[in-house]
Amino acid sequence: MSGLSISKRLADALFEAAYLSLITLFIAFSVIPVIVAVVLSFDARSFIGPFPPKQFSLRWYESFLADSYYRDGLVTSLILATVATLIATIAGTLAAIALSRATFRGRAALQAALLSPLVVPNVVLGFGMLIFASRLGIIDGMTRLIMGHVLITFPYVMRTTAASLVGIKASYYEAALSLGAKPWKALAQVTLPLARTGILAGAVFGFVTSFDDVGVSLFLTDAYTFTLPVAILAQMRANLDLTIAALSVVFIVATVLLIVLLDRLAGLDAIVGRGVYGR
Amino acid sequence: MAVLELQNITKRFGAATAVDNVSFEVERGEVVALLGPSGCGKTTTLRMIAGFEWPDEGRIFIGGADMEVRQPYDRNVGLVFQDYALFPHMSVAQNIAFGMKNRGVPRAEISRRIDEVLEQVQLPGIAGRRPSQLSGGQQQRVALARALVTRPDIMLLDEPLSNLDAKLRLQLRREIRNILSTFDCTSIIVTHDQEEAMGLADRIVLMNRGRIEQVDTPHALYQSPKTLFAADFIGHANWIGGTLSRRGGGAGVVETALGSVAVAPGGIADGAVTLCIRPERLALVDGEAGADTRLDAVVERHDPIGADLRIWSRLKDGTLVQSLEKNVGRDLPAPGSAVTLGFRAADCIVLPGARP
Numbered sequence: 001m002s003g004l005s006i007s008k009r010l011a012d013a014l015f016e017a018a019y020l021s022l023i024t025l026f027i028a029f030s031v032i033p034v035i036v037a038v039v040l041s042f043d044a045r046s047f048i049g050p051f052p053p054k055q056f057s058l059r060w061y062e063s064f065l066a067d068s069y070y071r072d073g074l075v076t077s078l079i080l081a082t083v084a085t086l087i088a089t090i091a092g093t094l095a096a097i098a099l100s101r102a103t104f105r106g107r108a109a110l111q112a113a114l115l116s117p118l119v120v121p122n123v124v125l126g127f128g129m130l131i132f133a134s135r136l137g138i139i140d141g142m143t144r145l146i147m148g149h150v151l152i153t154f155p156y157v158m159r160t161t162a163a164s165l166v167g168i169k170a171s172y173y174e175a176a177l178s179l180g181a182k183p184w185k186a187l188a189q190v191t192l193p194l195a196r197t198g199i200l201a202g203a204v205f206g207f208v209t210s211f212d213d214v215g216v217s218l219f220l221t222d223a224y225t226f227t228l229p230v231a232i233l234a235q236m237r238a239n240l241d242l243t244i245a246a247l248s249v250v251f252i253v254a255t256v257l258l259i260v261l262l263d264r265l266a267g268l269d270a271i272v273g274r275g276v277y278g279r
Numbered sequence: 280m281a282v283l284e285l286q287n288i289t290k291r292f293g294a295a296t297a298v299d300n301v302s303f304e305v306e307r308g309e310v311v312a313l314l315g316p317s318g319c320g321k322t323t324t325l326r327m328i329a330g331f332e333w334p335d336e337g338r339i340f341i342g343g344a345d346m347e348v349r350q351p352y353d354r355n356v357g358l359v360f361q362d363y364a365l366f367p368h369m370s371v372a373q374n375i376a377f378g379m380k381n382r383g384v385p386r387a388e389i390s391r392r393i394d395e396v397l398e399q400v401q402l403p404g405i406a407g408r409r410p411s412q413l414s415g416g417q418q419q420r421v422a423l424a425r426a427l428v429t430r431p432d433i434m435l436l437d438e439p440l441s442n443l444d445a446k447l448r449l450q451l452r453r454e455i456r457n458i459l460s461t462f463d464c465t466s467i468i469v470t471h472d473q474e475e476a477m478g479l480a481d482r483i484v485l486m487n488r489g490r491i492e493q494v495d496t497p498h499a500l501y502q503s504p505k506t507l508f509a510a511d512f513i514g515h516a517n518w519i520g521g522t523l524s525r526r527g528g529g530a531g532v533v534e535t536a537l538g539s540v541a542v543a544p545g546g547i548a549d550g551a552v553t554l555c556i557r558p559e560r561l562a563l564v565d566g567e568a569g570a571d572t573r574l575d576a577v578v579e580r581h582d583p584i585g586a587d588l589r590i591w592s593r594l595k596d597g598t599l600v601q602s603l604e605k606n607v608g609r610d611l612p613a614p615g616s617a618v619t620l621g622f623r624a625a626d627c628i629v630l631p632g633a634r635p
Contacts, residue, residue: 171361171364174329174360175360175366176366176377177351178351178356178426179377179378179425179426179429180429194366
């Protein structure tokens with residue numbers, strides 16, 4: 001009897017130990033590279049030496065700011081992510097609304113088609129978009145990039161908006177109509193404000209996806225218009241130095257700022273989970 | 280003049296006919312209940328009046344105007360939803376102002392009317408609150424205020440009390456009645472609750488399987504139902520099956536398994552009928568007086584229900600019947616004792632057809 005309970009307790013303890021080490025391992029794997037990148041970005045050495053560095057400086061940040069190649073990439077990436085997210089947010093929201101009330105046959109198939117950029121490899125999308133754009137005679141780099149990035153950010157907005165629309169009772173929209181609001185007004189004043197957390201969350205995911213993308217951009221950049229990740233990739237091939245570490249830190253800080261901003265604007269818990277009704 | 284008129288409305292969803300050739304009128308200032316079990320087509324009818332569904336056949340007139348091509352926002356209809364549908368991201372005042380803004384009421388007038396209507400529904404001083412900060416009963420009254428403030432031709436209330444607990448329901452039923460009569464508002468109330476319909480409506484449109492069974496005042500519907508469904512749906516009833524025949528003059532006799540019963544058959548044709556006797560019209564009789572028909576029975580049990588006692592007795596043919604006795608302290612026959620139950624011919628409702 002007691003032997004059984006001891007072995008059971010032992011099994012429990014072993015399981016718990018395994019469980020905790022798995023979590024620790026997981027956290028270590030996701031955090032250690034970030035820490036290494038952050039520390040290395042302040043390395044005073046001119047080469048990539050053993051970790052940790054003995055002396056610190058801001059030389060890699062200076063080199064990033066001094067390098068017009070990276071600067072141009074950053075500006076392009078910011079403009080591209082903003083414009084693409086804006087277009088994708090409008091289109092994705094409208095598509096989600098349309099799909100949420102559609103009753104026609106093939107609705108599910110259409111939804112799957114619109115979400116497919118999430119599962120199709122970005123390299124395939126980028127290559128396809130390159131051929132598509134050249135067939136249309138579009139050779140401007142920025143235009144091509146915007147087209148490609150709308151394609152990859154759109155599903156995020158559509159999916160999160162669709163998810164938040166599910167939680168909005170049809171009676172709100174109908175109440176607005178019966179109170180004399182035309183359909184567009186009922187949408188703008190009732191449905192969209194209630195879905196705002198889903199739309200905003202989709203836009204943020206979309207923005208980050210666009211800002212981060214290499215696969216699609218690689219095909220659509222030209223000699224004068226290239227994104228920051230593409231610039232990093234090219235520099236990595238040409239001359240690998242720790243400017244890339246400094247860039248990573250800039251990336252991390254930008255993302256954290258975005259999340260903080262979002263939390264201030266809408267409340268992060270509202271976006272991640274509870275929605276408007278939990279408050 | 281009829282504020283609302285439905286002419287031969289039919290609505291199908293695929294192969295199913297939700298509403299089948301429904302016609303009725305609602306007069307100015309009248310409160311009409313659409314009553315029936317779930318799936319009887321009452322909600323579909325309401326949604327067609329509001330403009331959210333379109334009839335396949337027939338016409339709807341509101342204030343004399345044909346609604347055939349009128350969108351919901353072009354109909355002057357006030358709607359109170361079952362879940363109230365108060366906009367959660369707006370304050371009470373913004374909710375109430377919503378309809379007036381859409382209908383072009385001037386700003387000063389809007390704020391004056393918000394104060395006025397909140398006064399009328401007895402919720403002054405809550406204009407700044409959010410719907411989530413209100414109780415169910417308060418939300419209900421704000422929803423009423425929001426619909427009433429635009430001065431609609433007709434108010435439509437969908438199961439207005441079903442989301443509230445029993446006690447609050449009774450209190451709010453009275454309040455809704457008062458509010459509707461304050462506004463002298465023509466109204467339609469959709470409900471599956473017969474007590475709600477009886478307590479709120481001037482007239483009841485009783486529906487079953489997409490068709491109208493009977494349109495009558497609550498009293499007449501209970502007193503003289505025209506169909507088995509109507510008699511069964513409203514109130515309690517005892518049933519006796521039989522065959523109606525008229526001898527010579529007008530007086531009818533129904534031959535039943537329990538003997539012949541004298542009845543006043545009205546316009547019902549000879550043949551299979553069902554007799555409906557309400558429990559309060561079936562009495563214990565000891566003397567000779569009062570009853571046209573007497574039935575021997577054995578008491579099975581008593582259900583005390585407060586002011587009344589419900590007595591369940593078994594008739595000779597095995598049918599269980601219920602009768603109501605006033606709870607006035609009199610000794611009642613104990614279970615197992617033999618009794619005689621009686622009713623008058625006038626208290627026996629004759630309905631066409633046999634019960635399934």
